[in-house]
Structures are given as structure tokens and as C-alpha cells.
Amino acid sequence: MSVAFTREEDLEATAADLVDRPISPHPNWVTAEGLTRIEAALAQARADYAAAQVSGSIEADRTAMARATRDLRYWSARRASAQLVEVPADGRVRFGGSVTIERDDGRTQTFRIVGEDEADPKTGSVSHVSPLARALMGKRVDEEAEVAGQTIAIVAVDA
Secondary structure (H helix, E strand, C coil): CCHHHCCHHHHHHHHHCCCCCCCCCCCEEECHHHHHHHHHHHHHHHHHHHHHHHCCCHHHHHHHHHHHHHHHHHHHHHHHHEEECCCCCCCCCCCCCEEEEECCCCCEEEEEEECCCCCEHHHCEEECCCHHHHHHCCCCCCCEEEECCEEEEEEEEEC
16 A cells, blocks of 8 residues: 555554563662662653643644653653662672773773663673673672683772
8 A cells, every 4th residue: 555545643643652661670770870860761751741741632742642651651660660789899890880801802891880771881881681790790800701702801890
């Protein structure tokens, strides 16, 4: 069927059927910074939802309302399940702490192990459920771990 024969309302209704953002089955551990980010995202989601309600007829912009509702559900669930984890300074790789590793090829990298919603490998943070974090948790300086078939050595641990 040609696009010329589809009704605009049908396209709008289809666009409004947004799939919910997946909620991780893992514990929602957060750092203090991560909790602040979740609370800011929740406040923004509430504001977006209120704006979508006020902006006129919900029927006029079902996509904005669907997006606002989806984000509000996601951030409400993430805030409700957030577990603030304090970083113990015991010389081991822990949630919330930083670890510097050396790879087989001599490259060194530093990562901070954080919650899923605050993880961003490009900026040096990885989720506590990532294979890298799981392999390193509980280890100390000069210990090694296997990640993706590579041996990596821990050269520094910071709380």
C-alpha cells in the first residue's frame, strides 16, 4: 500500500506505541553522583510529562505524551530501586572505586565502576555488571584477571 493512502492519525498512533525502556534485572547500585543523576532525570521526566499534558490536546501530540510517560515510568522505577553504595577503602577493586589496568599490549586504562545508568566507557566509567567490572571486583594491585580472552593486570586501585 502506498504511503499516500495512509491516514495521518494512524501514523501518529503507531508512533505513540513506544516500547518501555528495559529495566535491568541486576541490583540497581548507585554512587552518590549516580543517585543525583537519577533524581535529575526523574525531575526532568516529571516536567516533560506535565508539559505534554499542558501543551494542548493529548490527541494532538500522542508521541510526546507517550515518550514522557515511558520516561517517567523508567526513572520512577530506577529511583525506587536505587541502592546507594558507599565505597570501602580496603585496597580492593570495589563498586564506586577506580581501577587502573594494564593490558597484554602494554596499554593502561583507568575505569571507575559505577551503576548501570551512570556508566559511560567513553568517559572512563563502566557498569558494575560489565564483564570487565565482574572480573576485577575484589582483586588487589598486582593481581590479574581474564577478560575477553586477555589477561589484564591491576596496577592501581583508588576508592
